[in-house]
Structures are given as C-alpha cells and as structure tokens.
Amino acid sequence: MWRRVASLSALISSTSNRCFLDQVAYRMSTCKLFSSEVKENPLTLKDLFITFVLGGPGSGKGTQCAKIVETFGYVHLSAGELLRREIASNSEYGSMILNTIKDGKIVPSEMTVRLIQKEMELSNNHKFLIDGFPRNEENRIAFETIIGADPDIVLFFNCPEEEMVKRVLNRNQGRVDDNIETIKKRLQVFKASNLLVVDYYSDKGKLFEIDATGTEEEIFERVRPVFAAFQHDQK
Numbered sequence: 123m124w125r126r127v128a129s130l131s132a133l134i135s136s137t138s139n140r141c142f143l144d145q146v147a148y149r150m151s152t153c154k155l156f157s158s159e160v161k162e163n164p165l166t167l168k169d170l171f172i173t174f175v176l177g178g179p180g181s182g183k184g185t186q187c188a189k190i191v192e193t194f195g196y197v198h199l200s201a202g203e204l205l206r207r208e209i210a211s212n213s214e215y216g217s218m219i220l221n222t223i224k225d226g227k228i229v230p231s232e233m234t235v236r237l238i239q240k241e242m243e244l245s246n247n248h249k250f251l252i253d254g255f256p257r258n259e260e261n262r263i264a265f266e267t268i269i270g271a272d273p274d275i276v277l278f279f280n281c282p283e284e285e286m287v288k289r290v291l292n293r294n295q296g297r298v299d300d301n302i303e304t305i306k307k308r309l310q311v312f313k314a315s316n317l318l319v320v321d322y323y324s325d326k327g328k329l330f331e332i333d334a335t336g337t338e339e340e341i342f343e344r345v346r347p348v349f350a351a352f353q354h355d356q357k
C-alpha cells in the first residue's frame with residue numbers, strides 16, 4: 123500500500139529525469155480542486171488552500187501544525203479540539219460527543235464538518251490546516267458535500283504504533299481518551315478507517331507521507347519543504 127504513496131522524499135530522490143520543481147509543478151497542476159458549481163458559496167472556495175493533516179493518535183499532528191502555523195501562517199483547525207470545545211460549551215450534543223471520544227469512535231460526520239465550516243467562515247485567512255480529519259470515508263465525503271471542496275494537499279504522519287502509544291500516555295493534557303484502553307480502540311479505528319482515507323489521497327496523488335519519528339525539529343525539517351514548495355501557488 124505505501125509504495126503508492128508519493129512522499130516528498132520519494133519526489134526528491136526520484137531518479138526520473140523530471141527535476142524536483144517540475145514534479146512539484148505537476149503535482150500542483152493536478153490539485154485544482156474546486157468544482158465549478160461551488161462559485162456561489164460564501165467561502166469563495168476557489169481562494170482556499172486546504173491541507174488535511176492525518177496520522178494516528180500521538181503521531182505528532184498537533185505539534186507539527188503549531189510549527190507550520192508559526193512558519194507559514196496557516197489557520198490550524200483541530201477537529202478533536204473543536205469537538206472538545208463543543209463538549210465544554212454544554213452543547214446539547216456534548217454527552218454524545220464525550221461518549222464517542224471516550225470509546226475511541228468517530229463522531230457523526232455532519233457534526234464535525236459543521237464545526238469546521240463555522241471556523242472557516244469566521245476566519246479571515248484562506249490557508250487551513252485541518253488536523254485529525256477526515257478519519258473515515260464518511261467524513262471525507264461529508265466534507266466534500268457540505269463544504270464543496272477537496273484538500274489541495276494531505277500530510278500523513280507515519281509513526282510506529284509503540285511510539286504513538288508512548289507519546290499519548292505521556293501527553294498529560296487530562297484528556298478522557300489518553301488511557302491505554304481507549305488508545306487500543308483508537309488504534310483499531312485508525313487501522314480500519316483512517317488508513318482508507320490515507321490510501322484514497324495517495325491514489326489521487328495528493329499525499330505527502332512524513333516519517334514521524336525523531337525529534338519535533340527533525341520532523342519539521344521534513345515538513346518544511348512541502349509548504350515551501352506550495353507557498354507561491356497559494357492564491
């Protein structure tokens with residue numbers, strides 16, 4: 123499965139005679155995502171640059187998103203954070219969301235997409251990192267349908283399971299799902315559902331797979347060239 127992933131390192135080390143920048147340009151030309159019928163949407167979708175940030179629990183998505191925000195000026199929308207905020211706001215859906223998260227399962231797509239949509243509409247920025255979403259095919263299709271857009275690029279932080287478990291157990295943010303029972307369930311969901319989405323974007327040629335082992339700084343040095351390459355293309 124992973125052989126189909128066109129990671130940045132694979133692009134750079136490619137022995138094909140097309141140079142790296144040509145390949146990035148080719149990738150970008152295949153990333154024109156906004157369908158013609160979405161023009162009336164108040165989000166002015168054609169101006170957006172959307173990155174989905176995927177990876178297992180504890181793979182470092184949130185940590186790397188903070189660095190991308192700092193360096194490249196994106197808006198970071200963590201789907202998990204939006205759901206936790208919804209619980210904290212005493213929303214009528216709070217207990218359903220809390221139970222779903224405790225059980226390591228995935229909240230109904232429309233709920234999550236509406237929360238993301240609201241944040242996108244409130245933002246003055248047009249460059250978004252959507253972190254921890256989509257987690258399954260239903261999420262992916264709901265985003266396409268409700269927002270009317272696809273991501274321009276997708277990052278996938280690939281991390282060994284053992285390392286992810288270690289990081290989550292050391293996270294210390296008081297999260298109801300950072301315990302060994304829930305982590306085991308989340309890892310099952312990750313393998314059964316999240317990876318299908320990763321595979322989908324790999325097949326579409328939009329996936330950048332990042333080795334998520336090493337220090338935060340080492341990982342960011344693998345992330346940086348992806349955004350540097352796309353910086354000038356952003357509307």
Ligand SMILES: Nc1ncnc2c1ncn2[C@@H]1O[C@H](COP(=O)(O)OP(=O)(O)O)[C@@H](O)[C@H]1O
Pocket residue numbers: 177178179180181182183184185186289290292293294334335336337338341
């Ligand atoms: N490269 C790294 N090495 C060790 N610990 C890390 C690394 N990156 C992140 N962490 C820590 O691991 C935990 C999970 O990281 P986080 O960014 O929250 O992952 P995710 O959002 O993918 O669940 C956090 O406590 C974070 O500080």
Ligand SMILES: O=c1ccn([C@@H]2O[C@H](COP(=O)(O)OP(=O)(O)O)[C@@H](O)[C@H]2O)c(=O)[nH]1
Pocket residue numbers: 177178179180183184200201202203205222223224226227228229230234253254255256257261299308
């Ligand atoms: O689109 C999403 C994102 C998150 N979650 C739920 O929120 C939890 C925590 O997600 P988050 O992305 O914050 O976890 P992380 O992967 O960063 O540890 C997940 O296990 C799910 O139960 C969800 O249902 N849909």
Ligand SMILES: [Mg+2]
Pocket residue numbers: 183184200202254
């Ligand atoms: Mg996170």
